[in-house]
Amino acid sequence: MTAAGPETPQPAAAPAPTRVREHLANERTLLAWVRTSVALMGLGFVVARFGLFLRQLALERAAPPEPSHASEVIGAALVGASVVLAVLSTIRFFRARTQIERGTYEPEAFTEVLAVGVTVLAGIGLLGYLLATG
């Protein structure tokens, strides 16, 4: 290697050797958040629509309909929560991006705790609903 000429200026401060991999890891993390959000959306959609489908089926068979709208409520809540998670994780992505550039990454837990909390609460609600309906 020859000395750097004017065509290849050196950055003022040499970036960390892992800088590129850190940014790519951050990007993979955002994509994992998006996948999780989409999965939650899908779960909510299935729960809401399937409840509707069963009500319709019960009407056609002249059977007593599903007793409650719990399916639709749980499903809509899940879709709403998935949107919130997508927004929060995108904000987090840009914050982490700045922190990586500065070499001052700080781990957070709020969005992760929220994601687990929402999923567990939805699961408990779903379980209660499954056990309560015939």
Next chain:
Amino acid sequence: MRGRGAGEGVRTRDHLANVRTTLAWVRTGMILMALGYASDKTAALEAAGSPLHVYGRPLGVAAAGAGVVVAAAALPRFLRARARIESARFEPRPWADLALVAALGLGVVVVLILLSVTR
């Protein structure tokens, strides 16, 4: 020096990998919940007396319950790994993972047997 003695960049990537692992656990829980819900709800539509009609509901409730457990287990795992990354002494704990995979494998076998004897 932070980050397993290899610097700030490794620490950052460790934390991001931990977040992705947690999300993978949460997604696994969600899939189990959806599977359980579908199993429970389709059981009622099957002909009375068919195996799916008989076992679909308990299997579905069990799968949804397992999904709740899996999703809930993701949080302590996340926080513990997070603290360990900060203290630069991560110790993998494969037992919970192995137990989950074994339980899922068993569940798949049960479902396959059930489907093969249906109708």
